[in-house]
Amino acid sequence: METSTADLYDELGEALASVSLQFQDLGGQTRFTGTVRTIRCLEDNGLVKSVLNSPGNGAVLVVDGAGSLNTALMGDMIAEAAVANGWAGVVINGPIRDRAAVAKLPLGVKALGSNPRKSAKESAGEVDVPVEFGGVTFRPGARLWADEDGILVER
Numbered sequence: 001m002e003t004s005t006a007d008l009y010d011e012l013g014e015a016l017a018s019v020s021l022q023f024q025d026l027g028g029q030t031r032f033t034g035t036v037r038t039i040r041c042l043e044d045n046g047l048v049k050s051v052l053n054s055p056g057n058g059a060v061l062v063v064d065g066a067g068s069l070n071t072a073l074m075g076d077m078i079a080e081a082a083v084a085n086g087w088a089g090v091v092i093n094g095p096i097r098d099r100a101a102v103a104k105l106p107l108g109v110k111a112l113g114s115n116p117r118k119s120a121k122e123s124a125g126e127v128d129v130p131v132e133f134g135g136v137t138f139r140p141g142a143r144l145w146a147d148e149d150g151i152l153v154e155r
């Protein structure tokens, strides 16, 4: 991605929503863009695992974990699968784990932080529904841009 989110915002303005939550950049790729896919879940990453093990076609997976910091929603194995399956990145409203290994992968990863405790694997939750956090609605199919400054999404 060549253009910064700041330049993009100056160009397109209110056509874009800007995420106000302050995410950490935890992947080896800090600038990424792609079409939004979504998951809503709570302390259960079964759906995150199965979706990131399916073809990404350059998309960005937005995971709304309700901001719970209690369990990690992605680790290095799932992140490696995301790379192998052609995902551009993941934005997680929750923590990850294995951050040292994840930092080396060619994947965009924005998350709230890290927690070594694993999630449940029941696959409870929903896939490709609109999700909302940081003052922004993420709709499946919308374009998303992320870099060191933050995250922009088409309204």
Ligand SMILES: O=C([O-])CC(=O)C(=O)O
Residues within 6 Å of the ligand: 045, 072, 073, 074, 075, 076, 077, 078, 079, 097, 098, 118, 119
């Ligand atoms: O299994 C999990 O919860 C996630 C994990 O540790 C990994 O992806 O390596």
